[in-house]
Amino acid sequence: MKELCILSPTAILGYGFPEASFIEGMKHKPDVIAVDAGSTDPGPYYLGAGLSFTDHNAVMRDLSFMIPAALEAKIPVIIGTAGGSGAKPHLDWQVDIIEELAKTKNLSFKMAVISSDVSQETVLTKLKEGKILPLHPAPELKEQDIIDSVQIVGQMGVEPIIYALEEGADVIVAGRAYDPAVFAALAVKNGYDRGLSTHLGKILECAAIAASPGSGSDCMIGWVGEDYFRVDTLSSARKCTVKSVAAHTLYEKTNPYILPGPGGVLNLTNTVFTQETDSAVKVTGSVFEPSNPNYVKLEGVKSAGFRTVSICATADPVMMNQIDNIIAAVKDRVKSNFAGSIGDFKLDFKIYGRNGVMGIFEAGGFPQANQDSKPHEFCFIIDAVAPTQEAANTICSFARSTLLHYGYEGRISTAGNLAFPFSPSDFKVGEVFEFSIYHLMEAPEPLEHFKVEIRRCGK
Protein backbone atom coordinates (compact mmCIF):
# COMPACT_ATOMS: atom_id res chain seq x y z
CA MET A 1 0.00 0.00 0.00
CA LYS A 2 1.49 3.32 -1.10
CA GLU A 3 1.84 5.88 1.67
CA LEU A 4 -0.55 8.82 1.83
CA CYS A 5 1.08 12.13 2.74
CA ILE A 6 -0.57 14.92 4.75
CA LEU A 7 0.84 18.44 5.17
CA SER A 8 -0.15 20.41 8.27
CA PRO A 9 1.10 23.99 7.81
CA THR A 10 0.24 25.45 11.24
CA ALA A 11 -1.45 24.71 14.57
CA ILE A 12 -4.36 27.09 13.88
CA LEU A 13 -5.08 28.76 10.57
CA GLY A 14 -3.77 32.31 11.04
CA TYR A 15 -1.00 31.37 13.49
CA GLY A 16 1.48 31.48 10.58
CA PHE A 17 4.40 29.36 9.38
CA PRO A 18 7.85 29.99 7.88
CA GLU A 19 7.61 30.06 4.08
CA ALA A 20 10.71 27.83 3.87
CA SER A 21 9.03 25.08 5.91
CA PHE A 22 5.94 25.21 3.70
CA ILE A 23 8.04 24.98 0.51
CA GLU A 24 9.93 22.05 2.03
CA GLY A 25 6.59 20.41 2.81
CA MET A 26 5.35 20.81 -0.79
CA LYS A 27 8.55 19.09 -2.02
CA HIS A 28 7.27 15.89 -0.39
CA LYS A 29 4.30 16.01 -2.81
CA PRO A 30 1.57 15.76 -0.15
CA ASP A 31 -1.82 14.31 -1.09
CA VAL A 32 -3.66 16.92 0.97
CA ILE A 33 -3.07 20.12 2.95
CA ALA A 34 -5.19 20.20 6.08
CA VAL A 35 -5.49 22.76 8.86
CA ASP A 36 -7.46 23.19 12.03
CA ALA A 37 -8.89 26.69 12.40
CA GLY A 38 -10.58 26.63 15.76
CA SER A 39 -11.12 25.41 19.29
CA THR A 40 -13.29 25.93 22.38
CA ASP A 41 -10.10 26.96 24.19
CA PRO A 42 -10.57 30.72 23.77
CA GLY A 43 -13.81 30.36 25.71
CA PRO A 44 -17.52 30.84 25.00
CA TYR A 45 -17.34 34.40 23.64
CA TYR A 46 -16.38 33.67 20.04
CA LEU A 47 -19.11 31.14 19.34
CA GLY A 48 -21.69 33.46 20.91
CA ALA A 49 -20.53 36.65 19.21
CA GLY A 50 -20.05 34.97 15.82
CA LEU A 51 -16.48 36.25 15.61
CA SER A 52 -13.15 34.53 15.05
CA PHE A 53 -10.36 34.63 17.63
CA THR A 54 -7.92 34.69 14.72
CA ASP A 55 -7.27 37.71 12.54
CA HIS A 56 -8.47 38.35 8.97
CA ASN A 57 -5.04 39.39 7.63
CA ALA A 58 -3.23 36.53 9.36
CA VAL A 59 -5.70 33.94 7.99
CA MET A 60 -5.41 35.52 4.54
CA ARG A 61 -1.62 35.35 4.73
CA ASP A 62 -1.61 31.61 5.52
CA LEU A 63 -4.20 30.78 2.84
CA SER A 64 -2.36 32.84 0.22
CA PHE A 65 0.39 30.20 0.38
CA MET A 66 -1.80 27.15 0.90
CA ILE A 67 -4.52 27.53 -1.74
CA PRO A 68 -2.39 28.49 -4.79
CA ALA A 69 0.16 25.74 -3.95
CA ALA A 70 -2.59 23.13 -3.55
CA LEU A 71 -4.34 24.12 -6.80
CA GLU A 72 -1.04 23.87 -8.66
CA ALA A 73 -0.33 20.44 -7.16
CA LYS A 74 -3.97 19.41 -7.77
CA ILE A 75 -4.53 18.41 -4.15
CA PRO A 76 -7.33 19.51 -1.80
CA VAL A 77 -7.08 22.04 1.03
CA ILE A 78 -9.27 21.19 4.02
CA ILE A 79 -10.04 23.72 6.77
CA GLY A 80 -11.67 22.47 9.99
CA THR A 81 -13.69 24.51 12.51
CA ALA A 82 -13.56 27.45 10.13
CA GLY A 83 -13.65 30.92 11.64
CA GLY A 84 -12.65 29.58 15.05
CA SER A 85 -16.00 28.13 16.15
CA GLY A 86 -17.58 26.77 12.97
CA ALA A 87 -21.09 28.31 13.20
CA LYS A 88 -22.70 30.11 10.23
CA PRO A 89 -21.20 33.59 10.88
CA HIS A 90 -17.75 31.97 11.19
CA LEU A 91 -18.16 30.08 7.92
CA ASP A 92 -19.35 33.27 6.17
CA TRP A 93 -16.27 35.12 7.45
CA GLN A 94 -13.96 32.32 6.26
CA VAL A 95 -15.65 32.07 2.84
CA ASP A 96 -15.36 35.86 2.34
CA ILE A 97 -11.61 35.65 2.93
CA ILE A 98 -11.26 32.82 0.43
CA GLU A 99 -13.36 34.65 -2.17
CA GLU A 100 -11.26 37.77 -1.69
CA LEU A 101 -8.12 35.68 -2.16
CA ALA A 102 -9.53 34.03 -5.32
CA LYS A 103 -10.31 37.47 -6.73
CA THR A 104 -6.93 38.99 -5.89
CA LYS A 105 -4.93 36.03 -7.22
CA ASN A 106 -7.28 35.34 -10.10
CA LEU A 107 -7.97 31.77 -9.01
CA SER A 108 -10.91 29.56 -9.85
CA PHE A 109 -11.84 26.38 -8.00
CA LYS A 110 -14.58 24.22 -6.59
CA MET A 111 -15.33 24.92 -2.95
CA ALA A 112 -17.36 22.88 -0.47
CA VAL A 113 -18.84 24.59 2.58
CA ILE A 114 -20.03 22.25 5.33
CA SER A 115 -22.39 23.72 7.90
CA SER A 116 -22.46 22.41 11.47
CA ASP A 117 -25.28 24.46 13.02
CA VAL A 118 -27.82 22.40 14.92
CA SER A 119 -31.22 24.04 15.49
CA GLN A 120 -32.81 24.51 18.92
CA GLU A 121 -35.78 22.47 17.67
CA THR A 122 -33.57 19.49 16.84
CA VAL A 123 -31.89 19.53 20.24
CA LEU A 124 -35.21 20.02 22.09
CA THR A 125 -36.71 17.04 20.25
CA LYS A 126 -33.70 14.85 20.98
CA LEU A 127 -33.82 15.87 24.65
CA LYS A 128 -37.49 14.85 24.87
CA GLU A 129 -36.64 11.52 23.20
CA GLY A 130 -33.93 10.92 25.80
CA LYS A 131 -31.25 11.02 23.10
CA ILE A 132 -28.96 13.57 24.78
CA LEU A 133 -26.20 12.24 27.00
CA PRO A 134 -24.44 14.42 29.57
CA LEU A 135 -20.69 14.62 29.13
CA HIS A 136 -19.47 14.46 32.72
CA PRO A 137 -18.65 16.86 34.44
CA ALA A 138 -20.86 19.19 32.35
CA PRO A 139 -24.24 19.61 34.07
CA GLU A 140 -27.32 17.77 32.87
CA LEU A 141 -29.03 19.53 29.97
CA LYS A 142 -32.30 21.32 30.70
CA GLU A 143 -34.86 22.57 28.22
CA GLN A 144 -34.19 26.18 29.26
CA ASP A 145 -30.46 25.83 28.43
CA ILE A 146 -31.39 24.96 24.86
CA ILE A 147 -33.94 27.79 24.55
CA ASP A 148 -31.38 30.29 25.94
CA SER A 149 -28.61 29.17 23.58
CA VAL A 150 -27.73 31.71 20.88
CA GLN A 151 -25.53 29.34 18.85
CA ILE A 152 -25.36 25.54 18.79
CA VAL A 153 -22.89 23.58 16.69
CA GLY A 154 -22.27 19.86 16.32
CA GLN A 155 -18.83 18.34 15.90
CA MET A 156 -18.52 16.52 12.56
CA GLY A 157 -16.38 13.47 11.95
CA VAL A 158 -14.74 12.45 8.66
CA GLU A 159 -17.96 11.55 6.78
CA PRO A 160 -19.13 15.01 5.59
CA ILE A 161 -15.55 15.83 4.56
CA ILE A 162 -15.26 12.56 2.62
CA TYR A 163 -18.53 13.44 0.89
CA ALA A 164 -17.08 16.82 -0.15
CA LEU A 165 -13.89 15.11 -1.41
CA GLU A 166 -15.99 12.71 -3.48
CA GLU A 167 -17.75 15.71 -5.00
CA GLY A 168 -14.35 16.87 -6.21
CA ALA A 169 -13.98 19.95 -3.98
CA ASP A 170 -10.59 21.69 -4.25
CA VAL A 171 -11.10 23.67 -1.06
CA ILE A 172 -13.24 22.41 1.81
CA VAL A 173 -14.42 24.83 4.48
CA ALA A 174 -15.80 22.72 7.31
CA GLY A 175 -17.80 24.05 10.25
CA ARG A 176 -17.18 22.65 13.72
CA ALA A 177 -15.11 19.51 13.20
CA TYR A 178 -13.38 17.03 15.47
CA ASP A 179 -9.79 18.32 15.21
CA PRO A 180 -8.24 15.17 13.63
CA ALA A 181 -11.11 14.76 11.10
CA VAL A 182 -9.77 17.16 8.46
CA PHE A 183 -6.40 15.37 8.49
CA ALA A 184 -7.80 11.84 8.53
CA ALA A 185 -10.65 12.26 5.98
CA LEU A 186 -8.71 11.62 2.75
CA ALA A 187 -6.84 8.67 4.28
CA VAL A 188 -10.06 7.06 5.55
CA LYS A 189 -11.72 7.67 2.16
CA ASN A 190 -8.80 5.92 0.43
CA GLY A 191 -9.03 2.87 2.67
CA TYR A 192 -6.29 3.51 5.22
CA ASP A 193 -6.86 2.30 8.76
CA ARG A 194 -9.14 4.68 10.65
CA GLY A 195 -7.33 4.30 13.97
CA LEU A 196 -3.92 5.13 12.50
CA SER A 197 -5.33 7.93 10.34
CA THR A 198 -7.15 9.49 13.30
CA HIS A 199 -4.14 9.21 15.59
CA LEU A 200 -1.97 10.81 12.89
CA GLY A 201 -4.61 13.56 12.64
CA LYS A 202 -4.42 14.07 16.39
CA ILE A 203 -0.72 14.72 16.16
CA LEU A 204 -0.84 16.86 13.01
CA GLU A 205 -3.71 19.05 14.22
CA CYS A 206 -1.36 21.12 16.34
CA ALA A 207 1.40 21.01 13.68
CA ALA A 208 4.86 21.54 15.17
CA ILE A 209 3.59 21.72 18.77
CA ALA A 210 4.28 17.96 18.73
CA ALA A 211 7.95 18.55 17.82
CA SER A 212 10.89 19.52 20.01
CA PRO A 213 11.28 22.43 20.49
CA GLY A 214 7.54 22.87 19.98
CA SER A 215 5.99 25.67 17.95
CA GLY A 216 2.40 26.62 17.16
CA SER A 217 3.54 28.36 14.00
CA ASP A 218 5.58 25.86 11.99
CA CYS A 219 4.68 23.04 9.61
CA MET A 220 4.61 19.27 10.19
CA ILE A 221 4.22 16.42 7.78
CA GLY A 222 2.87 12.91 8.19
CA TRP A 223 2.51 9.70 6.19
CA VAL A 224 0.10 6.87 6.80
CA GLY A 225 0.90 3.39 5.50
CA GLU A 226 -0.81 0.03 5.80
CA ASP A 227 -0.07 -0.64 9.48
CA TYR A 228 1.84 2.42 10.71
CA PHE A 229 2.16 6.14 10.37
CA ARG A 230 5.11 8.45 10.71
CA VAL A 231 5.59 12.15 11.36
CA ASP A 232 8.46 14.49 10.61
CA THR A 233 9.35 18.17 10.93
CA LEU A 234 10.04 20.49 7.99
CA SER A 235 12.61 22.73 9.60
CA SER A 236 16.07 21.82 10.85
CA ALA A 237 15.30 23.88 13.95
CA ARG A 238 13.15 21.08 15.41
CA LYS A 239 12.80 17.31 15.54
CA CYS A 240 10.06 14.83 16.29
CA THR A 241 11.14 12.64 19.19
CA VAL A 242 9.32 9.71 20.76
CA LYS A 243 8.85 11.89 23.81
CA SER A 244 7.56 14.96 21.95
CA VAL A 245 5.14 12.95 19.80
CA ALA A 246 3.91 10.64 22.54
CA ALA A 247 3.60 13.60 24.91
CA HIS A 248 1.32 15.31 22.42
CA THR A 249 -1.05 12.37 22.79
CA LEU A 250 -1.54 13.57 26.38
CA TYR A 251 -2.30 17.14 25.37
CA GLU A 252 -5.73 18.52 26.29
CA LYS A 253 -7.13 15.03 26.88
CA THR A 254 -8.61 13.42 29.98
CA ASN A 255 -7.27 9.89 29.51
CA PRO A 256 -4.47 9.41 26.96
CA TYR A 257 -5.25 5.72 26.34
CA ILE A 258 -8.91 6.19 25.41
CA LEU A 259 -9.78 9.11 23.17
CA PRO A 260 -13.48 9.42 22.33
CA GLY A 261 -14.53 11.19 19.13
CA PRO A 262 -17.21 11.12 16.46
CA GLY A 263 -18.17 7.55 15.55
CA GLY A 264 -16.09 5.83 18.19
CA VAL A 265 -13.07 5.71 20.40
CA LEU A 266 -9.37 5.82 19.53
CA ASN A 267 -7.71 3.21 21.72
CA LEU A 268 -3.97 3.74 22.28
CA THR A 269 -3.40 0.96 24.83
CA ASN A 270 -1.16 -0.96 22.41
CA THR A 271 0.38 2.00 20.61
CA VAL A 272 4.15 1.89 20.11
CA PHE A 273 6.25 4.97 19.29
CA THR A 274 9.64 4.37 17.62
CA GLN A 275 12.37 6.85 16.67
CA GLU A 276 12.70 6.22 12.91
CA THR A 277 15.28 8.82 11.91
CA ASP A 278 16.88 11.71 13.71
CA SER A 279 13.73 13.79 13.24
CA ALA A 280 10.95 11.30 12.39
CA VAL A 281 8.84 9.08 14.64
CA LYS A 282 6.97 5.95 13.57
CA VAL A 283 3.78 4.86 15.33
CA THR A 284 1.94 1.53 15.28
CA GLY A 285 -0.87 -0.18 17.15
CA SER A 286 -3.47 2.60 17.45
CA VAL A 287 -6.96 1.16 17.05
CA PHE A 288 -10.32 2.73 16.25
CA GLU A 289 -13.31 1.14 17.98
CA PRO A 290 -16.64 2.19 16.45
CA SER A 291 -19.44 3.12 18.83
CA ASN A 292 -23.03 2.14 18.40
CA PRO A 293 -25.11 4.28 18.27
CA ASN A 294 -23.23 7.18 16.74
CA TYR A 295 -23.07 10.42 18.74
CA VAL A 296 -22.47 14.03 17.75
CA LYS A 297 -20.91 16.30 20.35
CA LEU A 298 -22.84 19.54 20.71
CA GLU A 299 -21.45 22.89 21.84
CA GLY A 300 -23.74 25.77 22.71
CA VAL A 301 -23.47 29.14 24.41
CA LYS A 302 -25.92 31.59 25.95
CA SER A 303 -25.69 35.26 26.85
CA ALA A 304 -24.17 36.06 30.25
CA GLY A 305 -24.97 39.80 30.05
CA PHE A 306 -22.70 42.73 29.24
CA ARG A 307 -19.27 43.41 30.65
CA THR A 308 -17.23 46.49 31.60
CA VAL A 309 -13.76 46.19 33.13
CA SER A 310 -11.31 48.64 34.65
CA ILE A 311 -7.57 48.11 35.09
CA CYS A 312 -5.82 49.84 38.00
CA ALA A 313 -3.03 49.22 40.49
CA THR A 314 -1.35 50.18 43.75
CA ALA A 315 2.10 50.00 45.32
CA ASP A 316 1.00 51.37 48.71
CA PRO A 317 1.94 48.85 51.45
CA VAL A 318 -0.63 50.20 53.92
CA MET A 319 -3.42 49.61 51.41
CA MET A 320 -2.03 46.26 50.29
CA ASN A 321 -1.97 44.97 53.85
CA GLN A 322 -5.71 45.33 54.25
CA ILE A 323 -6.86 44.82 50.69
CA ASP A 324 -9.47 42.16 51.53
CA ASN A 325 -11.29 44.49 53.94
CA ILE A 326 -11.11 47.38 51.48
CA ILE A 327 -12.56 45.35 48.62
CA ALA A 328 -15.31 43.94 50.81
CA ALA A 329 -16.23 47.49 51.84
CA VAL A 330 -16.25 48.72 48.22
CA LYS A 331 -18.49 45.81 47.20
CA ASP A 332 -20.87 46.66 50.05
CA ARG A 333 -21.04 50.28 49.01
CA VAL A 334 -21.80 49.37 45.38
CA LYS A 335 -24.48 47.00 46.59
CA SER A 336 -26.12 49.53 48.91
CA ASN A 337 -26.19 52.13 46.14
CA PHE A 338 -27.49 49.96 43.28
CA ALA A 339 -28.97 46.69 44.52
CA GLY A 340 -32.50 46.34 43.25
CA SER A 341 -32.38 49.42 41.01
CA ILE A 342 -30.21 48.29 38.14
CA GLY A 343 -31.04 44.60 37.67
CA ASP A 344 -28.92 41.63 38.71
CA PHE A 345 -25.27 42.48 38.43
CA LYS A 346 -22.04 40.71 39.29
CA LEU A 347 -18.91 42.45 40.53
CA ASP A 348 -15.51 40.80 40.89
CA PHE A 349 -12.04 42.12 41.75
CA LYS A 350 -9.08 40.21 40.40
CA ILE A 351 -5.90 40.96 42.33
CA TYR A 352 -2.71 40.33 40.37
CA GLY A 353 0.16 39.99 42.78
CA ARG A 354 -2.01 37.80 44.94
CA ASN A 355 -3.75 34.83 43.39
CA GLY A 356 -4.79 36.64 40.21
CA VAL A 357 -3.80 33.76 37.94
CA MET A 358 -5.22 31.06 40.17
CA GLY A 359 -8.34 32.87 41.32
CA ILE A 360 -10.63 30.02 40.25
CA PHE A 361 -9.30 27.95 43.16
CA GLU A 362 -10.59 28.69 46.67
CA ALA A 363 -8.10 30.50 48.88
CA GLY A 364 -5.49 30.17 46.20
CA GLY A 365 -3.70 27.08 45.07
CA PHE A 366 -0.31 28.61 45.68
CA PRO A 367 0.48 28.84 49.38
CA GLN A 368 4.23 29.03 48.72
CA ALA A 369 3.95 32.49 47.18
CA ASN A 370 2.11 33.89 50.18
CA GLN A 371 4.77 32.61 52.56
CA ASP A 372 8.03 33.21 50.75
CA SER A 373 7.65 36.51 49.03
CA LYS A 374 5.56 39.62 49.32
CA PRO A 375 4.74 41.41 46.08
CA HIS A 376 5.39 45.14 46.14
CA GLU A 377 2.53 45.96 43.75
CA PHE A 378 -1.02 44.77 43.14
CA CYS A 379 -2.85 45.13 39.84
CA PHE A 380 -6.64 45.08 40.02
CA ILE A 381 -9.11 44.21 37.34
CA ILE A 382 -12.56 45.36 38.28
CA ASP A 383 -15.04 43.15 36.43
CA ALA A 384 -18.72 44.11 36.19
CA VAL A 385 -21.31 42.01 34.33
CA ALA A 386 -24.92 43.23 34.16
CA PRO A 387 -28.06 42.85 32.02
CA THR A 388 -27.25 45.91 29.88
CA GLN A 389 -24.04 47.67 28.83
CA GLU A 390 -25.20 50.84 30.62
CA ALA A 391 -25.72 48.93 33.87
CA ALA A 392 -22.30 47.27 33.58
CA ASN A 393 -20.72 50.69 32.93
CA THR A 394 -22.44 52.09 36.03
CA ILE A 395 -21.31 49.27 38.33
CA CYS A 396 -17.74 49.28 37.07
CA SER A 397 -17.44 53.06 37.19
CA PHE A 398 -18.93 53.30 40.68
CA ALA A 399 -16.70 50.49 42.01
CA ARG A 400 -13.65 52.15 40.46
CA SER A 401 -14.37 55.62 41.89
CA THR A 402 -15.22 54.15 45.30
CA LEU A 403 -11.95 52.20 45.42
CA LEU A 404 -10.01 55.27 44.20
CA HIS A 405 -11.12 57.43 47.12
CA TYR A 406 -11.91 54.87 49.80
CA GLY A 407 -10.71 56.11 53.23
CA TYR A 408 -9.27 52.92 54.63
CA GLU A 409 -7.83 52.56 58.13
CA GLY A 410 -4.42 54.22 58.50
CA ARG A 411 -4.41 55.81 55.03
CA ILE A 412 -1.51 58.22 54.48
CA SER A 413 -1.80 58.78 50.72
CA THR A 414 -5.01 60.79 50.70
CA ALA A 415 -4.92 62.01 47.07
CA GLY A 416 -6.11 58.76 45.46
CA ASN A 417 -5.62 55.03 45.98
CA LEU A 418 -5.07 53.86 42.43
CA ALA A 419 -2.65 54.15 39.51
CA PHE A 420 -4.44 53.94 36.16
CA PRO A 421 -2.34 52.90 33.17
CA PHE A 422 -4.92 54.15 30.66
CA SER A 423 -7.35 56.95 29.97
CA PRO A 424 -10.15 55.95 29.57
CA SER A 425 -9.85 53.75 32.63
CA ASP A 426 -12.89 51.58 31.85
CA PHE A 427 -13.34 49.23 28.89
CA LYS A 428 -16.74 48.34 27.50
CA VAL A 429 -16.52 44.74 26.35
CA GLY A 430 -20.05 44.34 24.99
CA GLU A 431 -22.17 41.21 25.29
CA VAL A 432 -20.43 38.17 26.79
CA PHE A 433 -21.38 34.50 26.84
CA GLU A 434 -21.12 31.29 28.81
CA PHE A 435 -21.24 27.63 27.83
CA SER A 436 -24.77 26.22 27.97
CA ILE A 437 -24.45 22.96 26.03
CA TYR A 438 -21.60 20.46 26.00
CA HIS A 439 -23.39 17.17 25.43
CA LEU A 440 -23.59 14.14 23.19
CA MET A 441 -26.57 13.79 20.85
CA GLU A 442 -27.54 10.45 19.38
CA ALA A 443 -27.30 10.72 15.59
CA PRO A 444 -27.51 7.39 13.75
CA GLU A 445 -26.53 8.97 10.43
CA PRO A 446 -23.14 10.77 10.59
CA LEU A 447 -24.03 13.08 7.68
CA GLU A 448 -27.43 14.05 9.07
CA HIS A 449 -26.58 17.34 10.77
CA PHE A 450 -23.95 18.57 8.34
CA LYS A 451 -25.04 20.08 5.04
CA VAL A 452 -22.45 20.10 2.24
CA GLU A 453 -22.85 22.94 -0.22
CA ILE A 454 -20.73 22.94 -3.37
CA ARG A 455 -20.02 26.21 -5.16
CA ARG A 456 -17.62 27.75 -7.61
CA CYS A 457 -15.11 30.20 -6.21
CA GLY A 458 -13.53 32.80 -8.49
CA LYS A 459 -14.17 33.15 -12.21
Place this chain on the structure above:
Amino acid sequence: MKLIEIADVIRSKNSGPYEITFDVIFKTRELYERVCEKNAINKENFAKLYNIPVKNVMEVVHFDPVGAVKVTIIRPIPSGAFGESDVYGAQQHAPLMGMDIDI
Protein backbone atom coordinates in the same frame (compact mmCIF):
# COMPACT_ATOMS: atom_id res chain seq x y z
CA MET B 1 12.13 16.61 46.89
CA LYS B 2 10.02 18.94 44.79
CA LEU B 3 8.34 17.75 41.61
CA ILE B 4 10.12 20.43 39.56
CA GLU B 5 13.45 18.71 40.35
CA ILE B 6 12.47 15.40 38.73
CA ALA B 7 10.18 16.44 35.84
CA ASP B 8 11.00 18.13 32.57
CA VAL B 9 7.41 18.97 31.66
CA ILE B 10 4.79 20.22 34.14
CA ARG B 11 1.79 21.78 32.45
CA SER B 12 -1.94 22.40 32.68
CA LYS B 13 -4.60 22.92 30.02
CA ASN B 14 -8.35 22.72 29.56
CA SER B 15 -9.68 19.38 28.39
CA GLY B 16 -12.93 20.85 27.13
CA PRO B 17 -14.67 23.70 29.01
CA TYR B 18 -15.41 21.66 32.16
CA GLU B 19 -12.07 20.03 32.99
CA ILE B 20 -8.45 20.98 33.57
CA THR B 21 -5.82 18.36 32.93
CA PHE B 22 -2.27 18.36 34.32
CA ASP B 23 0.64 16.52 32.66
CA VAL B 24 3.90 15.66 34.41
CA ILE B 25 6.61 14.10 32.24
CA PHE B 26 9.56 12.76 34.24
CA LYS B 27 13.21 13.31 33.42
CA THR B 28 14.02 9.58 33.38
CA ARG B 29 12.23 6.27 33.14
CA GLU B 30 13.55 5.32 36.54
CA LEU B 31 12.06 8.40 38.23
CA TYR B 32 8.72 7.71 36.52
CA GLU B 33 8.72 4.13 37.71
CA ARG B 34 9.54 5.13 41.28
CA VAL B 35 6.70 7.67 41.24
CA CYS B 36 4.30 4.97 39.97
CA GLU B 37 5.52 2.38 42.45
CA LYS B 38 5.04 4.72 45.40
CA ASN B 39 1.86 6.18 43.94
CA ALA B 40 3.51 9.49 44.77
CA ILE B 41 0.94 11.57 42.89
CA ASN B 42 -2.54 10.50 43.88
CA LYS B 43 -6.06 11.87 44.13
CA GLU B 44 -5.68 12.71 47.81
CA ASN B 45 -2.44 14.70 47.71
CA PHE B 46 -3.45 16.45 44.49
CA ALA B 47 -6.78 17.54 46.02
CA LYS B 48 -4.95 18.84 49.08
CA LEU B 49 -2.47 20.80 46.95
CA TYR B 50 -5.24 22.57 45.03
CA ASN B 51 -7.60 22.87 47.97
CA ILE B 52 -10.39 20.96 46.18
CA PRO B 53 -12.55 17.98 47.25
CA VAL B 54 -11.02 14.57 46.42
CA LYS B 55 -14.13 13.70 44.39
CA ASN B 56 -13.28 16.56 42.00
CA VAL B 57 -10.09 14.76 40.96
CA MET B 58 -11.47 12.69 38.10
CA GLU B 59 -8.51 10.56 37.14
CA VAL B 60 -4.83 9.95 37.80
CA VAL B 61 -3.36 8.06 34.83
CA HIS B 62 0.15 6.63 34.49
CA PHE B 63 1.06 6.87 30.79
CA ASP B 64 3.87 4.41 30.09
CA PRO B 65 4.74 5.39 26.48
CA VAL B 66 6.12 8.74 27.70
CA GLY B 67 6.74 8.14 31.38
CA ALA B 68 4.08 10.66 32.38
CA VAL B 69 1.50 11.07 35.10
CA LYS B 70 -1.70 12.81 34.09
CA VAL B 71 -4.23 14.23 36.53
CA THR B 72 -7.60 15.56 35.40
CA ILE B 73 -9.88 17.59 37.66
CA ILE B 74 -13.32 19.11 37.40
CA ARG B 75 -12.85 22.79 36.62
CA PRO B 76 -13.85 24.93 39.64
CA ILE B 77 -15.96 26.92 37.15
CA PRO B 78 -16.61 26.29 33.44
CA SER B 79 -14.16 28.02 31.12
CA GLY B 80 -14.99 31.70 30.62
CA ALA B 81 -17.74 31.83 33.27
CA PHE B 82 -17.95 34.84 35.62
CA GLY B 83 -15.00 34.77 38.01
CA GLU B 84 -12.67 33.13 35.47
CA SER B 85 -8.95 33.70 35.92
CA ASP B 86 -7.52 31.46 33.19
CA VAL B 87 -9.75 30.81 30.15
CA TYR B 88 -7.34 28.30 28.54
CA GLY B 89 -6.38 26.71 31.86
CA ALA B 90 -2.75 26.90 30.76
CA GLN B 91 -1.33 28.57 33.90
CA GLN B 92 -2.68 26.42 36.72
CA HIS B 93 0.44 24.28 37.06
CA ALA B 94 2.56 26.38 39.44
CA PRO B 95 1.49 24.66 42.70
CA LEU B 96 2.30 21.31 41.11
CA MET B 97 5.89 22.42 40.50
CA GLY B 98 6.32 22.79 44.25
CA MET B 99 4.60 19.51 45.18
CA ASP B 100 6.59 17.45 47.71
CA ILE B 101 7.40 14.02 46.27
CA ASP B 102 8.52 11.19 48.50
CA ILE B 103 10.24 8.53 46.40
